[in-house]
Amino acid sequence: MANVLAVLEQRGGALKSVSHEALTAARSIADGLGGEAHALVVGPAGTSGGGLGEYGADKVYLATDDALKLYQGDQYAQLAADRVNGGDYEAVILPATALGKDLGPRLAAKLGCPLVADAISVAYEGGIVVSRPVYAGKAIYTLKITAAPSVICIRPSAVTPAPATRDGTVEEIAASSQAGKAKPATTVEVKQPERAAVDVAEASVVVSGGRGLKEAENFKLIEELAEAMGAAVGASRAVVDAGWRPHAEQVGQTGKTVSPNLYFAIGISGAIQHLAGIRTAKVIVAINRDRDAPIFKVADYGIVGDLFEVTPKLTEEVKKMLEG
Amino acid sequence: MKIAVCIKRVPDSEARIKIGSDGKEIDGSGVKFVLNPYDEYAVEEALKLKGAAGAGEVVAVSLGTDAAQETIRTALAMGADRGILLKADNAGVDPLPAARVLAAELGEGGYDLILLGKLAIDDYSQAVGTMVAELLNLPCVSAITHLDITDGKGKAEREIEGGVEVVEFELPAVLTAEKGLNEPRYPALRGIMLAKKKPLEVKDVTLDPGGLEVLKLALPAERKAGRIVGEGPEAVPALLDALRNEAKVL
Structure with missing residues (x-):
């Protein structure tokens, strides 16, 4: 047995x-x-x-x-x-x-x-x-x-x-062992972030932003939508490499693989390494001004348009929906 | 400070993966291979530590085929002092045999520190570094984003879900590098020229077969393209309606 x-x-x-x-x-x-x-x-x-x-x-x-x-x-x-x-x-x-x-x-x-x-x-x-x-x-x-x-x-x-x-x-059972290393490493503390954030790898809803946001400050549009939805914020490799966002938020082959129920790709064109990280998401929504962007080939729902207009509207409507 | 950095030759992250005719391996033809991105952070950290110590040696060790010599040269061009290729035909899918071969080499080297990338972007196991540490009975911190070493003692940070663990250890130790640890340098032309003359030793190794049998390697089911619900902000209500009533995710 x-x-x-x-x-x-x-x-x-x-x-x-x-x-x-x-x-x-x-x-x-x-x-x-x-x-x-x-x-x-x-x-x-x-x-x-x-x-x-x-x-x-x-x-x-x-x-x-x-x-x-x-x-x-x-x-x-x-x-x-x-x-x-x-x-x-x-x-x-x-x-x-x-x-x-x-x-x-x-x-x-x-x-x-x-x-x-x-x-x-x-x-x-x-x-x-x-x-x-x-x-x-x-x-x-x-x-x-x-x-x-x-x-x-x-x-x-x-x-x-x-x-x-x-x-x-x-x-x-005994919580110590006779065997083991002569000099084990010791975890001395766990630092918690100032604002408790949902981890992108564990979240059921992820709102990710990419280079289409044009500059780091504009990520507040992503943060506002994420907050309205109780979602985690994600980022493309391009914006992490540009230093706009911490790498802990990066989704893709050199970042995290995510499997949320709902994934928003906003201003993300859909590089192969990014798509690899979101393949197992249940539903993917893309918002992009370029109708030919590869992200639309894997997205379940898409809006073609200016993210600076669409995202705030989406945040507003989500708030109404969840409050009502 | 004597530091070993383990590096691996992997397909570029932008590569499109094709399955070979046996249905058990990838078809590597036409694929661009690169130094594993996480290993770049490990190489960079080793070079920084050697620089800060003012003396020492950085040895780039790779397990792979002859083609991995090119990958070792990349690390040498970044500034590593010499290279060792542990030459084997196929590393298999079980990480332990690879870790055993690396540990056998590294255990002989008298290294103060052994650095690896947290994972290789091909097999994605995130296992070899921690396994090497166990096999050598050395303290280990995996997937580190921050490192301080003073007087033979180290403090590293690693990200966990919703927090950061702070771990203390003594040298010698094994560490694996996560993105964010540093900003890897690009090999300069002078470095590339110098790298050609740096020593690169090739040793034949044999891996045991491991305990995993590949039944098949296949591409995942393609996602079907969905639909464009509309253009501009006017399309938002239609999107939310679809998410709530059709996809039922809201």
């Missing part, structure tokens, strides 16, 4: 929704294997591992210590490796977040096993079969995992959390 371990992510002791997605994926693989789905929760004292049976966990391993409040890559990886080595695991599943993208490879290296980064699907078909985008989504691999255990990072929103009824028995 082989089991699947989901390594969950918390912030300030509260589990993130991506954790439920990872657990749902672990449950479905475990069902294919005829094994159990386990969860590993690492966090500060007071972090709860309760209620995870509702997402399919047979068992929850909880390692709590206030020294683990912030993500400590070296310790988290050692704790996860100890857990995997202490059980019979076919696969380990993590969310492909900033944490998972750092932790997954560390864990795979410790275990000496294959890693699938940023999977968009995971299925059990007599073996674990995953798909993952490469070249920022310009092509997609279908891969069969031929070794056990394996580490799989799942892209946020790729799996819909599914309800299940399992025991979710919580077992507290």
Whole structure:
């Protein structure tokens, strides 16, 4: 019997929704294997591992210590490796977040096993079969995992959390390990931005601006629309390279890949590297004065026109709509 | 300060990807290859650190085919002192075998710092740097946007969802570079001329096969072009109507 371990992510002791997605994926693989789905929760004292049976966990391993409040890559990886080595695991599943993208490879290296980064699907078909985008989504691999255990990072929103009824028995485990590095790195603080902004990679609505805005100051048009919609602000590579916007907002092959429900491309012509980053958006809206701009070839809805006229009107109408 | 920078030859981000006839690899013909953009930040940071230290060596290490010599020359033209090509035919899709080969080379070098780009824009795994750190048992900070090193101690920042982690570590260490860390220099003509004479060692390496089998590589389903709902600000109500009632996303 082989089991699947989901390594969950918390912030300030509260589990993130991506954790439920990872657990749902672990449950479905475990069902294919005829094994159990386990969860590993690492966090500060007071972090709860309760209620995870509702997402399919047979068992929850909880390692709590206030020294683990912030993500400590070296310790988290050692704790996860100890857990995997202490059980019979076919696969380990993590969310492909900033944490998972750092932790997954560390864990795979410790275990000496294959890693699938940023999977968009995971299925059990007599073996674990995953798909993952490469070249920022310009092509997609279908891969069969031929070794056990394996580490799989799942892209946020790729799996819909599914309800299940399992025991979710919580077992507290040691939050420190004998093994580990002589001189681990230490996360000493997390700086929060002055204004809490929705991250472009996690947002369900993204409003992005490009060179069509002509100058940095005009980005306030984008910010106003984003605020009206509760959306994240995104930017094209051109405007990030020009220094108008921070790179954290850049969408595309050398920025972030986004999968929002709704994506606005305003004054963005649609370079290949930008289109690669928005391919999995559910609905794309383009506003551009050039009717022949490549962005219109992938947009679901478009308005041809001057963004300096269309965007303020859109902001005004959105406000009316959401208030009414 | 002795610094290694791992670099990779990748298709340019503007390249159109075609699938090869075997349906498992890309067709690289006619594709322009470049130094991986994230590796440019790693090279730049290494050169800055060496400059600030006043002495040291920057070694550009690449795992790849013979063609990667050109990529190493680019790093040498930027200012790296010498290059090492770990020559292999195919790096495969599982990142661990590549990390093992790099770690075996880097572990022998006595480096104070090992820098890599946070990911290569071809395989997009974002894994090799952190794996190398684990294999060498060194502290690691991935995807850094800021770095200070003083007296053998470092402080780096990395962006996470909605915040910035501040991480402290001691050298030797492995760091991977995110966009925003610095502004990479362009190789000047003099640098390009000098690069031709800098040492570039070629070592044959063999990768283990890894634990991932490619069933297929395919292009994603093309998005269908939608429709232009209208022109100018007058089209806004029609757009919102479509988003609310047709697409049901508002």
